[in-house]
Amino acid sequence: MTTPAAAASTTTAERAASATTAAAATPPPPAQHAAGDPDLGPNVYVFDSSMDTDTVQSTLDAIFAQQKQAEFGTGRYAVLFKPGGYDVDVNLGYYTQVAGLGAQPADVTISNTLHVDGDAHGKGTLTNFWRGAENIHPVPRSGTDRWAVSQATFYRRIYLTGNLQLDDGGYSSGGFIADSLITGQVSSGTQQQWITRNSVVGGWLGFNWNIVFVGTDNAPATSFPSPPFTNVARTPVVREKPFLHVDKAGAWQVFVPAVRRDSHNTSWEAQRAAGTDVPLGDFHIAQPGASAAELNSALAQGKHLLITPGVYHLAQPLKITEPDTVVLGLGLATLIPDGGVTALDVADVDGVKIAGLLVDAGAQSSDALVRVGPDGSRHSHTHNPSSLHDVFVRVGGAGVGKAKNSIVVNSDDVIIDNTWLWRADHGSGVGWTKNTSDTGLLVSGDDVTVYGLFVEHHQKAQVSWSGERGRTYFFQNEMPYDPPNQAAWNEGAHRGWPAYEVADGVREHEAWGLGSYCNLTSDPTIVADRAFAAPRRSGVRFHSMLTFSLGGGQGTIAHVINTTGGPSDAEVGLAKVTSYP
Known part of the structure; x- marks a missing residue:
């Protein structure tokens, strides 16, 4: 950024x-x-x-x-x-x-x-x-x-x-x-x-x-x-995010907050937040050097995971198959999948909580770095959704990294609470053919809700959403800086790729507070036809959108959403659309 x-x-x-x-x-x-x-x-x-x-x-x-x-x-x-x-x-x-x-x-x-x-x-x-x-x-x-x-x-x-x-x-x-x-x-x-x-x-x-x-x-x-x-x-x-604490008797616990609906204010100001204490003894405490096999063995035994600060190389995906499993990272604990595997692979089960982790793409491309639910997942989790909190994904920057997709959500009712899905624009291993990544967030599950969606620099649609009744509260995006030319960065007949794309067949979707910026320093003549692409129908609604051409007009976003709003270019840097349709 x-x-x-x-x-x-x-x-x-x-x-x-x-x-x-x-x-x-x-x-x-x-x-x-x-x-x-x-x-x-x-x-x-x-x-x-x-x-x-x-x-x-x-x-x-x-x-x-x-x-x-x-x-x-x-x-x-x-x-x-x-x-x-x-x-x-x-x-x-x-x-x-x-x-x-x-x-x-x-x-x-x-x-x-x-x-x-x-x-x-x-x-x-x-x-x-x-x-x-x-x-x-x-x-x-x-x-x-x-x-x-x-x-x-x-x-x-x-x-x-x-x-x-x-x-x-x-x-x-x-x-x-x-x-x-x-x-x-x-x-x-x-x-x-x-x-x-x-x-x-x-x-x-x-x-x-x-x-x-x-x-x-x-x-x-x-x-x-x-x-x-x-x-x-x-x-x-x-x-809210699970957290470690020590009770009055000196026992170590992980507090797992309950789901809140139609809420405002904090979860704790009036009284202690609703939720459940899980004894730390129910967790496998992973320390630097732990292997994926060790962590998967603990998960298979029904243990939760507390991943302490360090960098963990994974030769196989961490398989989370039990409902209500908690995977809590401390100190931005970092998972690196080797050999093109997925780092975190969550079954289509109730109530999995993943929090406080950085997933760093490996040198061999992974189809997905985090997957919630296998393809075709269709169980309802309305009463006990899975949730991701402060889960960040990086492709390149610390070294060559590759991934087709950063986070894939196939399960229904998933909550994502603060994520940055970043294809690096600086650091080590950075370049159009080096740190390759198609999409930051790919959602096919229904009733998925995201708060704080930061997604940057991927090479196709930054966010691709085909599930019904999705909701996004805040979206921040920069398009990739480095397409070598217009021909290398087109979605079919459209110039460029959208930052946020809702599939044509979706009937209901809503999003609030969205911004997308271009800074096409590799070739400032490149145009993205639209930042937001969505079917025009009453059930698909967007509120408070903007686009900006950074650097005094390094590239052009022709329209804010579909053919509405804009341009953002060297003459008019900032464009806004209050609501759509």
């Missing part, structure tokens, strides 16, 4: 300097495990409020120093705080998750600051990816925390006493807040787009292109296109 200026800002020289700096950083001390605590591997740090503050702070600083510029590094870390108060500065670098271990966010207080700044590549946060915070109560000493991020980040179950600034003054491109209470004002600054779901804010200041609220109290009302706010008052169906 870049902006006009940022297309040149993340240069090869900068990335090399970043890698050198990251490699030179002093590694953090080995993780220590207190008596009675589970062994969560070498990259999970569990802090207790009785610990010396200087020791906690120095460990946090060492983790950040190593991860600050390690955009494509292999370090993965989770920092967990037991209930209590901590006067520390928590600064999150790449592949770092910070979480409280209380039953409620207020159980863990950070009284200095919890923040992300634009210091990885100089001012600006366009590449501040792959990090997140959850289940914590920050009380910033200054009254304001900064969360200056872009894609593949999460800010969940946060009770912030104060204000939140979403940029550092430089470019920033988008992010995700869910199930959070922010008592002060949120300032979006330079963020191009943002989604806030099932939260409460004290106020909201600022906008650029595409700001979406779903089930969020005290948020601005819909005023798209000017200002470009889209507000959906109620969230139709959602399950």
